[in-house]
Amino acid sequence: MRELVDGFLPHITHELDRQGWTFAPGDEEDHAFFVKPKSGGLVYYVGLDLAPRDYGLSLNPSVSVRHETISRLAAQFYGVADGASIVGASLADLFDAEGREGGLVPRWSVFPSDDLAVAARSVASDIQRYGVPFLERFASLHEVVSYLEARAPKSRFDLGHLAIAYAELGDMPRCESRIISYSSLIVGQPPFVAEQAEKFVTNFRWHYGLSEG
DSSP states (O other): OHHHHHHHHHHHHHHHHHOOOOOOSSSSEEEEEEEOGGGGGGGEEEEEEEOOSSSSEEEOOEEEEEHHHHHHHHHHHHTTTOOOOEEEEEHHHHHHHOOOTTTTTTGEEEETOOHHHHHHHHHHHHHHIIIHHHHHHSSSSSHHHHHHOOOSSSOHHHHHHHHHHHHHHHHHEEEEEEEEHHHHHHHTOOOOHHHHHHHHHHHHHHTTTTOOO
């Protein structure tokens, strides 16, 4: 099925290019990412699953938002090569939220018998219709922060991103509050998770010159 990937990728790249997306080559052979830089350090992402399956492809499109500084610092604090997106959603969830049940059935599957140009146009159209409105909620870092704060319960990754965001915005009381909440979630975690989380907190406090809580 690798030939199906090689045949489909130029078509979806062309269709998304027409919407202003740029293909972002990476090391993940089974995933394709497209980016659209915005103001204030925000970058919108589209992700597609290109893992070959016996029947063809199940693209599972997703959309997400990164912030150049926050994602870079989060990666640095965790000791990993690449920072993660701050917020995101699968196209299936956004599709279903519109009352169109069935986002997980083969709407975004590609089969060897398909006209690949037509399939690419359909996927790109759905990304524009269902994914872009979600992304456009985040026109500034403040809107990203508000979205993360509204989540309940917040994951440690959300809390870590919030702590960095508040530090970068100069709001150190909220920054300290979020890093303390983050630290409280380390207790009882498996050793690998706890070690990574403790590394984050240590590096975070060193970077921003904060004393141990």
